Amino acid sequence: MTITNRDPSIARVARFRLTTPGPSPLGNASCAAATGPLPGICATNTAGALLHVEHVHENRLPARTTATTVITTTVRPDAQPGTYTITPFGGFSDTGLDKSETFAPQTFTFTVQPRQADLAVSLSASAPLLGGGIDYTATATNHGPAPLNSATLTTRLPDQTTTVTGLPSTCTYQDSTKTVTCSTGSLTVTGSAQFAFRAQLGLLTVGQNLHATATRAASSPEDPGPANDTATTTCSALTSLLISC
Structure with missing residues:
Protein backbone atom coordinates (compact mmCIF):
# COMPACT_ATOMS: atom_id res chain seq x y z
CA MET A 1 0.00 0.00 0.00
CA THR A 2 1.20 3.51 -0.80
CA ILE A 3 0.21 6.81 0.76
CA THR A 4 1.17 10.26 -0.58
CA ASN A 5 1.33 13.48 1.44
CA ARG A 6 -0.27 15.95 -1.01
CA ASP A 7 -0.37 18.81 1.44
CA PRO A 8 2.29 21.58 1.24
CA SER A 9 3.26 20.96 4.86
CA ILE A 10 5.12 18.11 6.53
CA ALA A 11 3.09 15.22 7.94
CA ARG A 12 4.28 13.93 11.28
CA VAL A 13 3.15 10.32 10.85
CA ALA A 14 1.96 8.20 7.94
CA ARG A 15 -0.30 5.31 8.92
CA PHE A 16 -1.49 2.15 7.21
CA ARG A 17 -4.15 -0.16 8.56
CA LEU A 18 -6.03 -3.25 7.42
CA THR A 19 -9.26 -4.29 9.13
CA THR A 20 -11.39 -7.41 9.07
CA PRO A 21 -14.84 -7.79 10.66
CA GLY A 22 -15.29 -10.28 13.45
CA PRO A 23 -12.53 -12.63 14.59
CA SER A 24 -9.69 -12.42 12.12
CA PRO A 25 -8.50 -15.61 10.37
CA LEU A 26 -5.03 -14.09 10.07
CA GLY A 27 -2.26 -14.37 12.62
CA ASN A 28 1.27 -13.03 12.89
CA ALA A 29 2.24 -10.22 10.55
CA SER A 30 5.42 -8.68 9.25
CA CYS A 31 5.90 -5.30 7.58
CA ALA A 32 8.51 -3.96 5.20
CA ALA A 33 8.94 -0.44 3.85
CA ALA A 34 9.34 -0.40 0.09
CA THR A 35 9.74 3.40 -0.07
CA GLY A 36 9.65 6.21 2.44
CA PRO A 37 10.13 5.96 6.21
CA LEU A 38 10.48 2.64 7.97
CA PRO A 39 7.48 1.17 9.80
CA GLY A 40 7.48 1.95 13.47
CA ILE A 41 4.70 -0.41 14.57
CA CYS A 42 3.50 -3.66 13.04
CA ALA A 43 1.10 -5.49 15.29
CA THR A 44 -2.05 -7.60 15.31
CA ASN A 45 -5.04 -6.13 17.14
CA THR A 46 -7.45 -8.74 18.52
CA ALA A 47 -10.28 -6.20 18.73
CA GLY A 48 -11.05 -6.51 15.01
CA ALA A 49 -8.27 -4.46 13.42
CA LEU A 50 -6.05 -6.92 11.64
CA LEU A 51 -2.96 -4.75 11.38
CA HIS A 52 -1.95 -1.24 12.36
CA VAL A 53 1.29 0.03 10.83
CA GLU A 54 2.92 3.39 11.48
CA HIS A 55 5.60 4.87 9.25
CA VAL A 56 7.83 7.36 11.03
CA HIS A 57 10.95 9.05 9.63
CA GLU A 58 12.38 11.52 12.12
CA ASN A 59 8.71 12.23 12.92
CA ARG A 60 8.28 13.72 9.44
CA LEU A 61 6.84 12.78 6.06
CA PRO A 62 7.86 15.58 3.65
CA ALA A 63 5.27 17.27 1.49
CA ARG A 64 4.41 15.52 -1.80
CA THR A 65 6.41 12.42 -0.90
CA THR A 66 5.17 8.87 -0.57
CA ALA A 67 5.53 6.00 1.83
CA THR A 68 4.88 2.42 0.78
CA THR A 69 4.52 -0.63 2.98
CA VAL A 70 4.30 -4.33 2.20
CA ILE A 71 2.35 -6.29 4.81
CA THR A 72 2.72 -10.07 4.97
CA THR A 73 0.55 -12.19 7.23
CA THR A 74 -0.33 -15.85 7.69
CA VAL A 75 -3.59 -17.75 8.13
CA ARG A 76 -4.11 -18.94 11.69
CA PRO A 77 -4.04 -22.74 12.16
CA ASP A 78 -7.52 -22.60 13.73
CA ALA A 79 -9.02 -20.29 11.07
CA GLN A 80 -12.48 -21.34 9.95
CA PRO A 81 -12.98 -21.98 6.22
CA GLY A 82 -14.81 -19.20 4.41
CA THR A 83 -14.48 -15.94 2.50
CA TYR A 84 -13.21 -12.91 4.39
CA THR A 85 -13.21 -9.20 3.57
CA ILE A 86 -10.30 -6.85 4.24
CA THR A 87 -10.59 -3.05 4.18
CA PRO A 88 -7.36 -1.03 3.84
CA PHE A 89 -7.04 2.51 5.24
CA GLY A 90 -4.35 5.13 4.89
CA GLY A 91 -3.79 8.53 6.38
CA PHE A 92 -1.41 11.02 7.97
CA SER A 93 -1.36 13.63 10.71
CA ASP A 94 -0.08 17.18 10.28
CA THR A 95 0.22 19.63 13.21
CA GLY A 96 -2.61 17.95 15.04
CA LEU A 97 -4.99 17.66 12.04
CA ASP A 98 -5.78 14.02 11.23
CA LYS A 99 -6.82 12.99 7.75
CA SER A 100 -7.58 9.48 6.50
CA GLU A 101 -8.91 7.82 3.39
CA THR A 102 -9.58 4.34 2.12
CA PHE A 103 -7.49 2.89 -0.68
CA ALA A 104 -8.93 1.79 -4.00
CA PRO A 105 -10.35 -0.79 -4.22
CA GLN A 106 -12.04 -0.07 -0.91
CA THR A 107 -12.26 -3.75 0.02
CA PHE A 108 -10.91 -7.03 -1.24
CA THR A 109 -11.62 -10.63 -0.30
CA PHE A 110 -9.69 -13.83 0.22
CA THR A 111 -10.81 -17.40 0.88
CA VAL A 112 -9.59 -19.78 3.56
CA GLN A 113 -9.84 -23.30 2.18
CA PRO A 114 -10.78 -26.26 4.40
CA ARG A 115 -7.79 -27.86 6.06
CA GLN A 116 -6.65 -31.05 4.33
Whole structure:
Protein backbone atom coordinates (compact mmCIF):
# COMPACT_ATOMS: atom_id res chain seq x y z
CA MET A 1 0.00 0.00 0.00
CA THR A 2 1.20 3.51 -0.80
CA ILE A 3 0.21 6.81 0.76
CA THR A 4 1.17 10.26 -0.58
CA ASN A 5 1.33 13.48 1.44
CA ARG A 6 -0.27 15.95 -1.01
CA ASP A 7 -0.37 18.81 1.44
CA PRO A 8 2.29 21.58 1.24
CA SER A 9 3.26 20.96 4.86
CA ILE A 10 5.12 18.11 6.53
CA ALA A 11 3.09 15.22 7.94
CA ARG A 12 4.28 13.93 11.28
CA VAL A 13 3.15 10.32 10.85
CA ALA A 14 1.96 8.20 7.94
CA ARG A 15 -0.30 5.31 8.92
CA PHE A 16 -1.49 2.15 7.21
CA ARG A 17 -4.15 -0.16 8.56
CA LEU A 18 -6.03 -3.25 7.42
CA THR A 19 -9.26 -4.29 9.13
CA THR A 20 -11.39 -7.41 9.07
CA PRO A 21 -14.84 -7.79 10.66
CA GLY A 22 -15.29 -10.28 13.45
CA PRO A 23 -12.53 -12.63 14.59
CA SER A 24 -9.69 -12.42 12.12
CA PRO A 25 -8.50 -15.61 10.37
CA LEU A 26 -5.03 -14.09 10.07
CA GLY A 27 -2.26 -14.37 12.62
CA ASN A 28 1.27 -13.03 12.89
CA ALA A 29 2.24 -10.22 10.55
CA SER A 30 5.42 -8.68 9.25
CA CYS A 31 5.90 -5.30 7.58
CA ALA A 32 8.51 -3.96 5.20
CA ALA A 33 8.94 -0.44 3.85
CA ALA A 34 9.34 -0.40 0.09
CA THR A 35 9.74 3.40 -0.07
CA GLY A 36 9.65 6.21 2.44
CA PRO A 37 10.13 5.96 6.21
CA LEU A 38 10.48 2.64 7.97
CA PRO A 39 7.48 1.17 9.80
CA GLY A 40 7.48 1.95 13.47
CA ILE A 41 4.70 -0.41 14.57
CA CYS A 42 3.50 -3.66 13.04
CA ALA A 43 1.10 -5.49 15.29
CA THR A 44 -2.05 -7.60 15.31
CA ASN A 45 -5.04 -6.13 17.14
CA THR A 46 -7.45 -8.74 18.52
CA ALA A 47 -10.28 -6.20 18.73
CA GLY A 48 -11.05 -6.51 15.01
CA ALA A 49 -8.27 -4.46 13.42
CA LEU A 50 -6.05 -6.92 11.64
CA LEU A 51 -2.96 -4.75 11.38
CA HIS A 52 -1.95 -1.24 12.36
CA VAL A 53 1.29 0.03 10.83
CA GLU A 54 2.92 3.39 11.48
CA HIS A 55 5.60 4.87 9.25
CA VAL A 56 7.83 7.36 11.03
CA HIS A 57 10.95 9.05 9.63
CA GLU A 58 12.38 11.52 12.12
CA ASN A 59 8.71 12.23 12.92
CA ARG A 60 8.28 13.72 9.44
CA LEU A 61 6.84 12.78 6.06
CA PRO A 62 7.86 15.58 3.65
CA ALA A 63 5.27 17.27 1.49
CA ARG A 64 4.41 15.52 -1.80
CA THR A 65 6.41 12.42 -0.90
CA THR A 66 5.17 8.87 -0.57
CA ALA A 67 5.53 6.00 1.83
CA THR A 68 4.88 2.42 0.78
CA THR A 69 4.52 -0.63 2.98
CA VAL A 70 4.30 -4.33 2.20
CA ILE A 71 2.35 -6.29 4.81
CA THR A 72 2.72 -10.07 4.97
CA THR A 73 0.55 -12.19 7.23
CA THR A 74 -0.33 -15.85 7.69
CA VAL A 75 -3.59 -17.75 8.13
CA ARG A 76 -4.11 -18.94 11.69
CA PRO A 77 -4.04 -22.74 12.16
CA ASP A 78 -7.52 -22.60 13.73
CA ALA A 79 -9.02 -20.29 11.07
CA GLN A 80 -12.48 -21.34 9.95
CA PRO A 81 -12.98 -21.98 6.22
CA GLY A 82 -14.81 -19.20 4.41
CA THR A 83 -14.48 -15.94 2.50
CA TYR A 84 -13.21 -12.91 4.39
CA THR A 85 -13.21 -9.20 3.57
CA ILE A 86 -10.30 -6.85 4.24
CA THR A 87 -10.59 -3.05 4.18
CA PRO A 88 -7.36 -1.03 3.84
CA PHE A 89 -7.04 2.51 5.24
CA GLY A 90 -4.35 5.13 4.89
CA GLY A 91 -3.79 8.53 6.38
CA PHE A 92 -1.41 11.02 7.97
CA SER A 93 -1.36 13.63 10.71
CA ASP A 94 -0.08 17.18 10.28
CA THR A 95 0.22 19.63 13.21
CA GLY A 96 -2.61 17.95 15.04
CA LEU A 97 -4.99 17.66 12.04
CA ASP A 98 -5.78 14.02 11.23
CA LYS A 99 -6.82 12.99 7.75
CA SER A 100 -7.58 9.48 6.50
CA GLU A 101 -8.91 7.82 3.39
CA THR A 102 -9.58 4.34 2.12
CA PHE A 103 -7.49 2.89 -0.68
CA ALA A 104 -8.93 1.79 -4.00
CA PRO A 105 -10.35 -0.79 -4.22
CA GLN A 106 -12.04 -0.07 -0.91
CA THR A 107 -12.26 -3.75 0.02
CA PHE A 108 -10.91 -7.03 -1.24
CA THR A 109 -11.62 -10.63 -0.30
CA PHE A 110 -9.69 -13.83 0.22
CA THR A 111 -10.81 -17.40 0.88
CA VAL A 112 -9.59 -19.78 3.56
CA GLN A 113 -9.84 -23.30 2.18
CA PRO A 114 -10.78 -26.26 4.40
CA ARG A 115 -7.79 -27.86 6.06
CA GLN A 116 -6.65 -31.05 4.33
CA ALA A 117 -4.30 -33.90 5.17
CA ASP A 118 -3.35 -36.34 2.41
CA LEU A 119 -2.89 -39.75 4.03
CA ALA A 120 -0.91 -42.32 2.00
CA VAL A 121 -1.28 -46.01 2.79
CA SER A 122 1.30 -48.74 2.21
CA LEU A 123 1.34 -52.46 3.03
CA SER A 124 4.29 -54.86 3.17
CA ALA A 125 4.36 -58.60 3.80
CA SER A 126 6.92 -61.28 4.62
CA ALA A 127 6.56 -64.94 5.48
CA PRO A 128 8.62 -66.71 8.16
CA LEU A 129 10.12 -69.99 6.96
CA LEU A 130 7.69 -72.87 7.54
CA GLY A 131 5.73 -70.65 9.88
CA GLY A 132 2.35 -71.07 8.26
CA GLY A 133 1.68 -67.35 8.53
CA ILE A 134 2.39 -63.92 7.04
CA ASP A 135 3.81 -60.86 8.81
CA TYR A 136 2.13 -57.65 7.67
CA THR A 137 3.07 -54.01 8.26
CA ALA A 138 0.47 -51.40 7.38
CA THR A 139 1.76 -47.82 7.27
CA ALA A 140 -0.09 -44.50 7.13
CA THR A 141 1.94 -41.38 6.20
CA ASN A 142 0.60 -37.83 6.36
CA HIS A 143 1.59 -35.80 3.29
CA GLY A 144 -0.19 -32.68 4.56
CA PRO A 145 -0.51 -29.83 4.01
CA ALA A 146 -2.20 -29.87 7.44
CA PRO A 147 -1.48 -32.05 10.49
CA LEU A 148 -3.66 -35.14 10.80
CA ASN A 149 -6.09 -35.29 13.72
CA SER A 150 -6.93 -38.97 13.43
CA ALA A 151 -7.41 -41.78 10.94
CA THR A 152 -8.74 -45.32 10.73
CA LEU A 153 -6.88 -47.93 8.70
CA THR A 154 -8.33 -51.33 7.77
CA THR A 155 -6.41 -54.34 6.45
CA ARG A 156 -8.39 -57.09 4.73
CA LEU A 157 -6.43 -60.33 5.21
CA PRO A 158 -6.49 -63.52 3.10
CA ASP A 159 -9.59 -65.68 3.45
CA GLN A 160 -7.37 -68.48 4.81
CA THR A 161 -6.58 -66.47 7.96
CA THR A 162 -7.47 -68.35 11.14
CA THR A 163 -6.18 -65.91 13.75
CA VAL A 164 -4.08 -62.76 14.13
CA THR A 165 -1.28 -62.36 16.66
CA GLY A 166 0.90 -59.45 17.80
CA LEU A 167 -1.79 -56.81 17.33
CA PRO A 168 -0.86 -53.30 18.56
CA SER A 169 -3.05 -51.87 21.31
CA THR A 170 -4.78 -49.51 18.86
CA CYS A 171 -5.85 -52.37 16.55
CA THR A 172 -8.65 -54.94 16.64
CA TYR A 173 -9.37 -58.04 14.56
CA GLN A 174 -12.77 -59.13 13.24
CA ASP A 175 -12.66 -62.80 12.22
CA SER A 176 -15.97 -62.78 10.36
CA THR A 177 -14.60 -60.27 7.86
CA LYS A 178 -10.88 -61.17 8.20
CA THR A 179 -10.21 -57.49 8.88
CA VAL A 180 -7.76 -55.69 11.15
CA THR A 181 -8.81 -52.14 12.09
CA CYS A 182 -6.24 -49.67 13.48
CA SER A 183 -6.40 -46.05 14.70
CA THR A 184 -3.51 -43.68 14.06
CA GLY A 185 -4.07 -40.79 16.44
CA SER A 186 -2.59 -37.43 15.40
CA LEU A 187 0.26 -37.14 12.90
CA THR A 188 2.41 -34.16 11.99
CA VAL A 189 3.10 -33.42 8.33
CA THR A 190 5.46 -36.18 7.03
CA GLY A 191 4.69 -38.16 10.20
CA SER A 192 3.70 -41.81 9.93
CA ALA A 193 2.18 -44.64 11.96
CA GLN A 194 3.00 -48.33 11.50
CA PHE A 195 0.97 -51.35 12.55
CA ALA A 196 2.64 -54.78 12.47
CA PHE A 197 0.90 -58.10 13.10
CA ARG A 198 0.93 -61.73 11.96
CA ALA A 199 -1.87 -63.54 10.17
CA GLN A 200 -1.83 -67.28 10.90
CA LEU A 201 -3.20 -69.30 7.99
CA GLY A 202 -4.96 -72.63 7.72
CA LEU A 203 -4.20 -75.44 5.26
CA LEU A 204 -3.03 -74.01 1.96
CA THR A 205 -3.22 -75.24 -1.62
CA VAL A 206 -0.01 -75.22 -3.66
CA GLY A 207 0.06 -72.20 -5.99
CA GLN A 208 -2.69 -70.42 -4.10
CA ASN A 209 -2.49 -66.60 -4.10
CA LEU A 210 -2.94 -64.86 -0.76
CA HIS A 211 -4.17 -61.28 -1.15
CA ALA A 212 -4.27 -58.54 1.49
CA THR A 213 -5.39 -54.92 1.14
CA ALA A 214 -4.90 -51.94 3.48
CA THR A 215 -7.28 -48.99 3.12
CA ARG A 216 -7.80 -45.58 4.68
CA ALA A 217 -11.33 -45.99 6.02
CA ALA A 218 -11.66 -42.52 7.57
CA SER A 219 -9.53 -39.53 8.52
CA SER A 220 -9.71 -35.96 9.78
CA PRO A 221 -9.25 -33.39 8.34
CA GLU A 222 -10.44 -34.15 4.81
CA ASP A 223 -8.18 -36.24 2.57
CA PRO A 224 -7.78 -34.55 -0.85
CA GLY A 225 -6.06 -37.46 -2.66
CA PRO A 226 -7.91 -40.82 -2.74
CA ALA A 227 -5.43 -42.29 -5.23
CA ASN A 228 -3.01 -43.31 -2.45
CA ASP A 229 -5.62 -44.48 0.06
CA THR A 230 -5.24 -48.19 -0.73
CA ALA A 231 -2.33 -50.63 -0.94
CA THR A 232 -2.35 -54.33 -1.85
CA THR A 233 0.18 -57.13 -1.48
CA THR A 234 0.06 -60.72 -2.69
CA CYS A 235 1.87 -63.80 -1.40
CA SER A 236 1.83 -67.32 -2.85
CA ALA A 237 1.69 -70.77 -1.28
CA LEU A 238 4.65 -72.84 -2.50
CA THR A 239 3.61 -75.80 -0.35
CA SER A 240 1.03 -76.30 2.39
CA LEU A 241 3.45 -74.61 4.84
CA LEU A 242 5.91 -72.65 2.72
CA ILE A 243 4.80 -69.17 1.63
CA SER A 244 6.56 -66.71 -0.68
CA CYS A 245 5.95 -62.94 -0.49
